[in-house]
Amino acid sequence: MPDTMVRVSSTDQFDDLLRQKPRLVADFTSNYCKPCGFMTPKYTQLARQYENVMFVVVDVDKNRALAERYDVTGMPAFLMFRRAKKVDECFGLDEKALEGRVKKLAS
Helix, strand or coil, X not given: CCCCEEEECCHHHHHHHHHHCCEEEEEEECCCCHHHHHHHHHHHHHHHHCCCCEEEEEECCCCHHHHHHCCCCCXXXXXXXXXXXXXXXXXXXXXXXXXXXXXXHHC
């Protein structure tokens, strides 16, 4: 896992990361979500490529409160934050859309 990628273990940890990092992408996922696994290599590649963006992984089974807070009802779901405010989102298996949104966030 790249240095710019963190597994979120609690709502407090997520909130701290949002306050500390001006740009953050959250991958809302689950071990039971097969499509999520298909996106993992691309997400990892983007985390290595965009070092000025913090990439986090939120397991919705362990962090239901975060999934509810951001109305994550389907996965894979990628939410983009700038200065602790959600500014964009990307759902599903569209690697090009995800890369485009991360590139926009990183600029």
